[in-house]
Amino acid sequence: MNALLLSAWFGHLQILQILVNSGAKIHCENKDGLTLLHCAAQKGHVPVLAFIMEDLEDVPLDHADKLGRTAFHRAAEHGQLDALDFLVGSGCDHSVKDKEGNTALHLAAGRGHLAVLQRLVDIRLDLEEQNVEGLTALNAAAEGVHPDCVQLLLEAGSCVNALTQKKQSCLHYAVLGGSEDMARTLIHSGGHTNMADHQGLFPLHLAVKHNFPALVQLLLDAGSDLDATDNRQQTPLHLAAEHARQDIAEMLLIAGVNLNLRDKDHPLRKDPKDPYGKNLTFKQDHRQERQQFHSVLWRLASRDLRPHEWKKLAYCWEFTEAHVHAIEQQWTGTKSYQEHGHRMLLIWLHGVATAGENPGKALFEGLVAIGRRNLA
Known part of the structure; x- marks a missing residue:
């Protein structure tokens, strides 16, 4: 850094002018x-x-440094709105990439500069542009664990399930960063929970491995698929055992993980010819129609039911006060009712299936009973 570059770096305009007038070379660069x-700009x-x-x-205006970054890149990377x-007013190239394939959008998102990111979205930079590692700006914001930037990009129309070269989604990054808020935002925006990265790891595997019980x-x-296997053929329960995650192992067992019971006559074994039979089972039902019904219940709980309507449904289906109190025990914010409702619906669905009833008919009747005929 020579004297001229230092005067620009620290914003000393008068000194810069003196040096230029004294013959300093204006096209100098540092190492x-x-x-x-x-x-x-930086x-x-x-x-x-x-x-x-x-x-x-x-x-x-668009001269690149040794990383391939222009002044426009530098301003975005360091949040200098x-x-x-x-x-931008001087006519710089908005879409130029550095040597790692990053646009200004990647750099602002990865560093969490919300105001700069908003301006870049406003000037309509390509939200789905990928760098050499396959990251979009949304991936970069998720990797940097910047929930506000993730929310902004989702609202601007970024693809929530874009995959990197290593097949990692934004939800993978949210889990790796331990961010429950960001993971919830991504899921509510349509983020798939059952996507495997290059190692075959689902977000659930990562949450177990890194010991994030809330996630x-x-x-x-x-x-999430309880019985999904990674490239080592390890399920989340295997990882919980391998890393001594006792609390998480109990959560997985309660949720119905497949224990691979070998005794065909075991009373906990479900008869494949009687998928809606009355025998208790720990194994999830992975048939397509049941998975579609799970999606319906998630949408119902997260988007359609009003804050207290899940309780009305629960009481309509003969849940007790103790049941409701247990379900709503965990408080995660003003939208906790969405998770409470979803938990109640999953419990209800298990009971309906065990009783051999038609879940579609029972759900329709329940919604009608609480005054939501149009929704039904």
Whole structure:
């Protein structure tokens, strides 16, 4: 960093002018390839940017440093909104990528700069552009664990299930970061819970492995496959045992994980010829029609039922006060009722199936009984 670059870096406009007037070389770079424009943009010094663009000759607006990043990239990466606006007004290239394939959108999202990200969305940068690792801006925001940026990009129309080169989704990153809020946002926006990465790991595997019980419960409530196997043929229960996650192992058992019982005559074994039989089972029903019904119940709980209507349904189906109290025990925020309702519906569905009743008919009658005929 020579004196001229330092004056731009720290925003000392008068010193910069003195040095230029004294014959300093304006096209200098530091060892990383940063020019005067890069320095001023990264630190957000708009008066210096204006002097460079308006009073100096032949300063290339889109010159790249050794990482392939322009001043526009640098302003986005470091959250300098005013500098970004100046460069946009000066006609910089919005869509240019650095050597890792990142656009300004990737850099702002990955660093969590919400105001800059909003401006980049407003100027209509491609939300689905991928870098060399296959990350979109939404993937980058999820990887950096920036829930507000994730929410903004989802509202702008980003694909919630975009996969990277390693087949990781945003939900994988949310779980790796231990962010329950972000995972819930992604699931509510249509994020698939049953997607495997390059190692065959589902989000549920990762939540178990890294010991995030709240995320395990969230993923279970959202219909994660309890018996999914990774590339080592390990189920979530295997991982819970391998890493001594006792509490999580109990959660998986309660949720109905397949214990692979070998005795065909065991009383807990379900008769395959009687899928709605009255025998108790720990094995999930993975038939397509049942999976579709699970999706209906999740949508019902998260979007259609009003805050207290899940309780009305529960009482209509003869749940007791103790049952309802147990279901709503876990408070996770103002939208807890969605998870409570979903949990109640899953319990109800298990009971209906065990009794051999038609769940569609029973759900229709329940909704009518609480005054939601149109929804039914």
